[in-house]
Amino acid sequence: xxxxxxxxxxxxxxxxxxxxxxxxxxxxxxxxxxxxxxxxxxxxxxxxxxxxxxxxxxxxxxxxxxxxxxxxxxxxxxxxxxxxxxxxxxxxxxxxxxxxxxxxxxxxxxxxxxxxxxxxxxxxxxxxxxxxxxxxxxxxxxxxxxxxxxxxxxxxxxxxxxxxxxxxxxxxxxxxxxxxxxxxxxxxxxxxxxxxxxxxxxxxxxxxxxxxxxxxxxxxxxxxxxxxxxxxxxxxxxxxxxxxxxxxxxxxxxxxxxxxxxxxxxxxxxxxxxxxxxxxxxxxxxxxxxxxxxxxxxxxxxxxxxxxxxxxxxxxxxxxxxxxxxxxxxxxxxxxxxxxxxxxxxxxxxxxxxxxxxxxxxxxxxxxxxxxxxxxxxxxxxxxxxxxxxxxxxxxxxxxxxxxxxxxxxxxxxxxxxxxxxxxxxxxxxxxxxxxxxxxxxxxxxxxxxxxxxxxxxxxxxxxxxxxxxxxxxxx
Numbered sequence: 001x002x003x004x005x006x007x008x009x010x011x012x013x014x015x016x017x018x019x020x021x022x023x024x025x026x027x028x029x030x031x032x033x034x035x036x037x038x039x040x041x042x043x044x045x046x047x048x049x050x051x052x053x054x055x056x057x058x059x060x061x062x063x064x065x066x067x068x069x070x071x072x073x074x075x076x077x078x079x080x081x082x083x084x085x086x087x088x089x090x091x092x093x094x095x096x097x098x099x100x101x102x103x104x105x106x107x108x109x110x111x112x113x114x115x116x117x118x119x120x121x122x123x124x125x126x127x128x129x130x131x132x133x134x135x136x137x138x139x140x141x142x143x144x145x146x147x148x149x150x151x152x153x154x155x156x157x158x159x160x161x162x163x164x165x166x167x168x169x170x171x172x173x174x175x176x177x178x179x180x181x182x183x184x185x186x187x188x189x190x191x192x193x194x195x196x197x198x199x200x201x202x203x204x205x206x207x208x209x210x211x212x213x214x215x216x217x218x219x220x221x222x223x224x225x226x227x228x229x230x231x232x233x234x235x236x237x238x239x240x241x242x243x244x245x246x247x248x249x250x251x252x253x254x255x256x257x258x259x260x261x262x263x264x265x266x267x268x269x270x271x272x273x274x275x276x277x278x279x280x281x282x283x284x285x286x287x288x289x290x291x292x293x294x295x296x297x298x299x300x301x302x303x304x305x306x307x308x309x310x311x312x313x314x315x316x317x318x319x320x321x322x323x324x325x326x327x328x329x330x331x332x333x334x335x336x337x338x339x340x341x342x343x344x345x346x347x348x349x350x351x352x353x354x355x356x357x358x359x360x361x362x363x364x365x366x367x368x369x370x371x372x373x374x375x376x377x378x379x380x381x382x383x384x385x386x387x388x389x390x391x392x393x394x395x396x397x398x399x400x401x402x403x404x405x406x407x408x409x410x411x412x413x414x415x416x417x418x419x420x421x422x423x424x425x426x427x428x429x430x431x432x433x434x435x436x437x438x439x440x441x442x443x444x445x446x447x448x449x450x451x452x453x454x455x456x457x458x459x460x461x462x463x464x465x466x467x468x469x470x471x472x473x474x475x476x
């Protein structure tokens with residue numbers, strides 16, 4: 001929001017519409033910094049827009065300096081990028097709405113290198129012939145997962161769609177009724193199958209599916225058996241699932257491929273890092289023929305979907321026309337390659353991979369950070385809110401381990417004053433900062449979980465842009 005434009009008193013003789021300064025005069029005295037930043041044409045257009053608003057308003061006429069200031073404010077707002085960095089203090093580490101995994105510095109540098117000059121994206125430097133873009137990461141994926149071959153597409157939903165269309169078009173796909181999930185954005189497995197040209201064959205019940213259910217469903221019309229990992233929900237109580245090794249053996253015996261949609265796609269045993277266990281891609285490939293998973297969830301890289309598995313099945317996937325429509329660009333390959341290489345040095349992985357580093361932070365270290373920050377945050381929020389430190393829980397996010405939580409600590413901002421909406425207004429003010437601060441509202445307070453806060457200085461600097469209590473936020 002911008003400050004109100006100062007105006008002349010109503011009895012000022014220069015307040016008549018006829019006294020509005022000319023565009024030429026206003027632009028002629030424009031701040032050089034504005035002309036350099038936005039250009040004369042854009043600045044002139046902004047001046048004209050401000051003058052049009054003044055004429056339409058019919059009120060007192062601002063002075064020339066105020067008109068130029070309003071034009072500058074409009075230009076600044078218009079040129080602010082829509083996609084901006086924020087402080088994710090929600091307590092969800094892999095927050096889908098806030099960009100999921102943070103890239104390590106090595107991946108960002110790799111992306112920058114291929115952005116500013118030509119690269120060998122589809123060029124074989126050894127032979128001088130046309131190359132295959134998946135070659136840049138396929139060998140690494142196979143080494144880390146045990147797969148025979150792999151392809152990369154733009155996200156895991158695309159990976160599932162491509163596998164279904166390539167391996168089971170116009171055929172039946174057998175899925176347990178308890179795995180017909182819906183993920184974010186109303187993305188439902190049955191709907192994807194329809195779009196892929198497959199026919200769904202449900203087996204078992206919501207809570208119990210046995211090996212015999214699959215055996216009875218397999219027939220000449222079966223193109224694929226599919227397992228869907230419950231990455232965003234959990235069923236407890238009276239449950240049963242077919243033994244995965246026995247199911248894989250049954251599929252091999254019947255000559256039907258078994259696909260496993262893992263979703264999150266962990267490449268390491270999380271339990272070894274003190275985290276709740278999650279199936280690894282390597283373990284999944286020991287009991288399935290083909291696996292799909294995300295690049296920007298537990299893997300900790302960039303948004304993409306990876307299909308890994310048997311060489312003959314991957315060849316069919318790669319030849320499918322949808323593969324070209326769903327392929328990724330050079331920046332994605334560069335980032336993914338850099339992150340995959342970190343996994344070759346497991347002794348350094350926790351320190352260098354942001355996702356693993358943030359997930360494995362000790363609760364005591366997080367609490368100590370919150371206590372250290374509290375006085376400075378209280379100083380910046382003086383008159384707006386009191387600041388305290390409290391225990392809280394973090395979650396992994398993006399559908400990974402939905403019922404598991406991580407102990408953490410939060411800065412608890414309790415707004416002063418009376419009336420409803422105080423927390424909402426404080427949260428809105430924090431979102432309007434130069435680098436927006438995103439927390440969560442709970443128990444009449446705004447809570448900032450500091451598990452994911454690594455840039456303490458930047459955080460305090462952006463809080464310093466809060467105006468004194470009772471004033472609106474300044475335009476950054």
